[in-house]
Amino acid sequence: MFETLSPAQPDKILALIGLFRDDPRPGKLDLGVGVYKDENGRTPVLGAVREAEERLLSEQDTKSYVGPAGDLMFNAAMVRLLFGSQADTSRIRACQAPGGSGALRIVLQLLRLARPAAAIWIPDPSWPNHAALVEAVGAELRSYPYFDPATGEVSFGAMIDAVKSARPGDVVLLQGCCHNPIGADLDPSQWSEVADLIVERGLFPFVDIAYQGFGDGLDADALGLRLIASRAPELAVAASCSKNFGVYRDRVGAAIIVSRTATEADNAIGQLLSVTRSMYSMPPDHGAAAVRIVLDDARLRSGWETELEGMRRRMVRLRQGFVEALQRQSNTSRFDFLARQRGMFSRIGATPEQVERLRMEHAVYLVGDGRINVAGLPETRLDEVAKAVVSVLDGFGC
Ligand SMILES: Cc1ncc(COP(=O)(O)O)c(C=O)c1O
Incomplete structure (x- = not known):
């Protein structure tokens, strides 16, 4: 049966996860995977969801x-x-x-x-x-x-x-x-x-x-x-x-x-x-x-909305902070569009080769199309990441 099948095209994001996991460098940074991350780099269970799950566990009387x-x-x-x-x-x-x-x-x-x-x-x-x-x-x-x-x-x-x-x-x-x-x-x-x-x-x-x-x-x-x-x-x-x-x-x-x-x-x-x-x-x-x-549930809903708003504001703040760091490192306003965009993702305009250099030389992991997950940016390392980005991109005399 299965001799007729050729290997499936490897999933690029899953491959990236594997490379990141096996990278021994201490400051490695994953901006590739598409999940929200908090300031500790974790993808948390939201408090309102956890409470709802606890309620479910104690009240659910059938799995029919x-x-x-x-x-x-x-x-x-x-x-x-x-x-x-x-x-x-x-x-x-x-x-x-x-x-x-x-x-x-x-x-x-x-x-x-x-x-x-x-x-x-x-x-x-x-x-x-x-x-x-x-x-x-x-x-x-x-x-x-x-x-x-x-x-x-x-x-x-x-x-x-x-x-x-x-x-x-x-x-x-x-x-x-x-x-x-x-x-x-x-x-x-x-x-x-x-x-x-x-x-x-x-x-x-x-x-x-x-x-x-x-x-x-x-x-x-x-x-x-x-x-x-x-x-x-x-x-x-x-x-x-x-x-x-x-x-x-x-x-x-x-x-x-x-x-x-x-x-x-x-x-x-x-x-x-x-x-x-x-x-x-x-x-x-x-x-x-x-x-x-x-x-x-009015109380849980309001708690969830507060948590969600916190995530949203954090991403807006990170976008703004990253743009400022990129301005400092590049002396240009070339990346200002990042602050106008919304959500977790943006493309920084890197070629696959430049994405590869970011990974090899700086342990910064991006998807091959140059997409970054803004939520993965550590607030305390924005200048360091911006410097790495500027060093691999064209047009800055690097
Ligand atoms: C644009 C878009 N649509 C749909 C999805 C589906 O997400 P999921 O199937 O995990 O709910 C995603 C997930 O990344 C997405 O980015």
């Missing part, structure tokens, strides 16, 4: 199946978190999913079923798994230009031109906030223009939101999604709780469908549950139950 759509109260809480507590939910249906990745996969499968000829447009660049997920369902993969490395801003004109060339019925996947890997998001007027274009051209918007609360705040980060929802007759959302609740390994996410009518919404969610039934039957309960307890 929950149901195909998972925890219904979790689903409802996620809809409120994403669409706002006042949103009209009559045409919205949700289903718990194993992380944001699981939500993306099942929605893509549903879209393939609903409209097999639709192309799926993703940003270029994007989180690498987007392309893999689209290819996994056999849909046509297209991309729209999203980033101008010269300015560190979204290449909005080029994006709009590409989206204009999409066929009616094509799917436009948009990252809701804190774009991975570049940290540059659409501003409200750009969201508005995209929403209008989507409606005008009969395109289907699919919002992937994995960092709500990491950018400008819980509501501000959902602004794009809410704007699209207020104008487009139908859309889909893949939401992840991995980062904003710190429940990475518990696999918590939600797939949400908005349809033209309540009947269409019921049909869509019914078909979505048929998709999940033949994939994994039901989503895992534990993490989603903990998130639901946090969201539905």
Whole structure:
């Protein structure tokens, strides 16, 4: 059987984790892996989540199946978190999913079923798994230009031109906030223009939101999604709780469908549950139950919001501090875009060779495309890291 298989393409991030682990240098620094880190370099269990888990442990009296759509109260809480507590939910249906990745996969499968000829447009660049997920369902993969490395801003004109060339019925996947890997998001007027274009051209918007609360705040980060929802007759959302609740390994996410009518919404969610039934039957309960307890309990929720806001502010502070350190080390304002961007990720504009030099000469680990995880920067070593970055990049006479 398996003699027919060739070795799988090694996963670059997993390979990086291995190299980092085996590196004996004491000051080594991991800016590659995409998880939030606190000032001690740890990815903590949030206090509110831990308390919810303790409650779950003491109160849960059965491990029987929950149901195909998972925890219904979790689903409802996620809809409120994403669409706002006042949103009209009559045409919205949700289903718990194993992380944001699981939500993306099942929605893509549903879209393939609903409209097999639709192309799926993703940003270029994007989180690498987007392309893999689209290819996994056999849909046509297209991309729209999203980033101008010269300015560190979204290449909005080029994006709009590409989206204009999409066929009616094509799917436009948009990252809701804190774009991975570049940290540059659409501003409200750009969201508005995209929403209008989507409606005008009969395109289907699919919002992937994995960092709500990491950018400008819980509501501000959902602004794009809410704007699209207020104008487009139908859309889909893949939401992840991995980062904003710190429940990475518990696999918590939600797939949400908005349809033209309540009947269409019921049909869509019914078909979505048929998709999940033949994939994994039901989503895992534990993490989603903990998130639901946090969201539905006023005290835990307020504790979580405070913790999340602390993480968000820390990343904003690190961005600002890193920009200042880079200014000092380079005597230029070349990196100022980092302070305008949001979330964990940005690209510093390093080639794969320069990324390799950072690792070999300075024990600073980055993903090959030059993406850094801002949350991994130690506040006390910003000048040291900035000096290393400047020493490998072109244009500083080094
Ligand atoms: C843009 C984006 N979408 C979705 C995800 C999915 O995350 P998970 O499957 O861990 O919930 C990630 C994770 O890194 C991401 O960066």
